[in-house]
Amino acid sequence: MRSKLLLFYSVLFLLFSGNLFGQNIVLYEQFFGRYDFTFIGNTLNPEENGFLSPTYILTSSSANLNLNPGDRVERAYLYWAGSGTGDFNIKLNGVDIIPQRSFSTTQASADNHPFFSAFYDITTMVQSIGNATYTVSDFDLNDLVSTYNQNGTNFAGWAILIVYENNALPQNQISIYDGLQNVPDQLEINLTNLYVLDNQDSKVGFIAWEGDRLLPSSSEYYERFTINNRYTLSNTINPPNNQFNGTNSVTGATNLYNMDLDIYLIDPYINIGDTSVNFKLESNQDFIMINTVAIKLNNQLPDATVSIDNYTLKCDIRELPIEYTVYNINSTDPLPAGTQIGIYANGELIATNQTPTVLGIGESVNLSQVVTIPSSIPIDFTLSIIADPDGLVTELIETNNADIEEISLWVLPVFNQPQDLISCNLGSTAAYFDFSSYDQSIKTDTAHLITFHESLTDAEFNQNPILNTFNYYSATTPHQIFVRIENEHGCYSLTSFFLRTRNCAPIIYNAVSVNGDDMNDTFHIEGLYNIFLNFDLYIYNRWGREIWKGNNNTPEWDGYIKDGVGSNQAPDGTYFYILHLNDPDYPKPLNGYLYLNH
Structure with missing residues (x-):
């Protein structure tokens, strides 16, 4: 066993760091419907522990599951516990089991011994195997016996909690709580998230470790287990002064040796309308650890839940078509017609509706409507739909009535205006x-x-x-x-x-070669004709005499003198031009020279 424990030391630090003084027992899971629960399990102690005895602990033990016909396994949880910081590599029916969760606590005494428990969900295995013998093996704490039997706290054991369904059962609420709390001297367990409608056949079960079968008879020693601070829990195998005494309420066994699978009827001790139950364990001698609590209440209540199924976004539109479903699934009673529905945007009520018909157990209704998102709500917001928002319908669970969806409205793109x-x-x-x-x-x-x-x-x-x-x-x-x-x-x-x-400034080519080669045969000004429609162009010889005048209606100057005497072809040389564009963007004329060559 020593080498096996060494393999886990690095893991154990992570599992137990911060938890050395126990973990409060809190709600783990709830079931609503035709459910009940039971236990099986067994000790690994060969006898009741005590001073320097026993000298060994078994590494394997078995228990039988015997569900009735019609019982269908809904959940099965394996818990195992013992002295020390833990054996986290065991087998169940030959299958390796490594815990999904673990708990620890320390004995408040001079010895300051640590203890552990571990958890694994074995639902699939039990559903597959069904009624059979279940054997835990490879669970070995023998290296710790010599240390822990000094004060009689050497032990190991295991239990399976089974939640099962049967159509013949009434509608019940099953609540599973777990953690690891211990005495001496006193501990209190407050079970919340309950609602008592009918206390008939209500019961509570405990998986507990290390309780002793026999306590000294002297009056100075006592053990007391009470419910709601005034009623003592006991039954034929669990006396009022020693409830945790190595018994199994399911089988009637009294030889579990330092572990208890105890079930108590609590009909007389709870009242209709209760939403919590308090248990108090007091002991001035016996070291007892409570690991798991299961409670069954006969509850006939609806449970309204809702889901947002679909919504349709349109561009720049704040009218939002939504589709959603109201359910009465986890219920034990029909949900009334007319149950109110609130629709909220960022917590602001924007629309209402109601269930149109009675919803039986397990039924639902699909609803749709168009809601308008106020302009005060930003485009990114939280849409929430709540069934029974005002709590007018009493339900099994009052905290699961809403569904939310993060929504971003579609808006038109913002853009920068282009310039002409x-x-x-x-x-x-x-x-x-x-x-x-x-x-x-x-x-x-x-x-x-x-x-x-x-x-x-x-x-x-x-x-x-x-x-x-x-x-x-x-x-x-x-x-x-x-x-x-x-x-x-x-x-x-x-x-x-x-x-x-x-009208961009024209480009003036100031060379004219009138030789018929189709190159520069005229005085060409690019960007003039059909652009500056009112232009006037004047050409002067070197003495300042005007020899040609043109506009948008005349062809380009080809080197001939207008109204010339004799030969009207202008001689080679330098000439001057003045160009009036007559355009508001060009108020001053353009002028320059050009060279004519024949």
């Missing part, structure tokens, strides 16, 4: 434009999709996008371009900008 784009007039207000960079400048979110369109209809239906945004040709301006900005939800915003032209 201006390009040089190529004539008749035609121009080329580059608005490829607008894709990024319009976005406020890199995930947004930007498309450009010729018409508002195309933008709305996301059709015929403009593909060439780098060198887009517009035959006339101003020309409106429509922009669609779409987010990941398919919500889109629309905007537009205009393509506009301006």
Whole structure:
């Protein structure tokens, strides 16, 4: 056993650190319906422990499960316990078991001995095997016997708590609590989350460790176990002055040796309407540890729960269609028709409803409605639906009536308004434009999709996008371009900008070669005709005499003198021009020289 324990020392520190003084017994699980519970288990002590005896502890023991016909296993939990910090590698029917949870406590005495218990959910195994002999093995604490039998606290044992269902049973509430608390001198266990409707056939069961079968008869020694601070628990095998005495209430056995599987009827000790039960154990001698408490109450109550099943978001719409289900599943009584339903956004009531019909045990109803989210609620909010929000219906569980959903409303994308784009007039207000960079400048979110369109209809239906945004040709301006900005939800915003032209300064080529080679045969000014429609162009010789005048209705000057005498071809040389664009952007004339060569 020594080598086996050494393997677990590093694990034990994690399992037990911070828990050396025990753990309060608290609610672990509840069941509602036609359920009951029972125990099986056995000690590994060959006899009652005492001073220097026994000198060994068994490593294996067995117990039989004998459920009645019609009983169906709902849950099965294995607990094992003993002296020391724990054996966490045992077998059940040959299957290796390593605990899912563990507990520990320390004896408040000069010895300061530690004790442990462990837990494993064996539901699947018991459901598969059913009624049979269950054997715990490889549970070995013999290395500790010589230490713990000095004060008679060497022990080991195991138990299986079984919750079973049977259609012949009444509607019950089964509550399982566990932890590890001990005496001497006194401990109190408060079981909460209960509701007593009918106390008939109510019972409580305990898995406890290390109680002694015999106590000294002297009046100075006592053991007292009470319920609700005034009633003493006892039965034929558990006397009122020594309840934890190595007995099994299921089988009637009195030789469990330092472990107890005790069940008590508590009908006379609880009242209808109780929501908690108090147990107090007092002992001035016997060291007793309570590990697990199971309580059965006959409860006929509904249990309203709700689930949000679906909701539909639409772009920039605060009307929210929702679908949800109200259940009466974990119940023992029908849920009345007209049970109120509250719908909340960030805790603010925004709509109500009610169950249209009575919901029987296990039944549910699907409901749908459209709720309006107030403008005061941000787009990211918590939607909650609560059945019986005012607590008007008494239920088995009053804390499971709500379901919540984190919702983000879909909104239209926010964008940066694009500026109108201006390009040089190529004539008749035609121009080329580059608005490829607008894709990024319009976005406020890199995930947004930007498309450009010729018409508002195309933008709305996301059709015929403009593909060439780098060198887009517009035959006339101003020309409106429509922009669609779409987010990941398919919500889109629309905007537009205009393509506009301006009359850019013309480019003047000041060399004229009138030789018929189709190169510079005329005085060419690029960006003049069909742009500056009212221009006037004058050409002068070196003496300042005007030799030619033209406008948008005359062809380019070809080197001939207007109204010349004799040969009207101007001679080679330098000439001067004055160009009046007659445009508000160019109030001053352009002038310069040109060279004519034949």
